[in-house]
Amino acid sequence: MALTPQCQKVVAYIERWGSLNSIEAITHYGITRLAARIHDLKYTNRAMKAVPAENAAKGFVKYVPDFEQRRANLKRRMYEELETADGIRLAELHVKYAAKFSLMNIKEREHA
Numbered sequence: 001m002a003l004t005p006q007c008q009k010v011v012a013y014i015e016r017w018g019s020l021n022s023i024e025a026i027t028h029y030g031i032t033r034l035a036a037r038i039h040d041l042k043y044t045n046r047a048m049k050a051v052p053a054e055n056a057a058k059g060f061v062k063y064v065p066d067f068e069q070r071r072a073n074l075k076r077r078m079y080e081e082l083e084t085a086d087g088i089r090l091a092e093l094h095v096k097y098a099a100k101f102s103l104m105n106i107k108e109r110e111h112a
Contacts, residue, residue: 003046010037010063011046018111019062021053038063045070045100067108074100 003011009029013020025031038048049066078097085093 003044004037004040006031006037007040007046010034010048011041014048014063014065019051019064021060021062034063042069043073045074045104047073065107065111067104067111070104071101074104 006029010020010025010031013024013028020034022034025034025037031037035050038050041048047066047069048063049069050061051064053060053062074097078093081093082090
């Protein structure tokens with residue numbers, strides 16, 4: 001699934017700065033429906049989640065990577081591919097997903 005240009009901007013910003021809130025999204029990109037863009041990312045390997053923003057009004061959130069959801073999405077895709085694989089393709093998929101999970105663990109440690 002290809003990401004929309006707005007989703008690409010959201011992902012790039014969060015990867016660079018660690019989080020994004022509604023005011024930043026409007027200011028930098030003119031994205032007025034940030035929660036909708038975050039929802040678009042929910043079932044991708046770029047899933048995000050809302051967390052309370054520190055030093056902000058009650059109910060104000062920022063969005064950060066949701067590694068738990070990303071891991072679940074990756075696991076679901078892995079099982080879908082493994083169901084139909086056999087022989088050498090099965091071994092290739094194990095290597096592919098081992099690398100993806102390792103990379104995700106590295107990114108999660110970097111974000112913490």
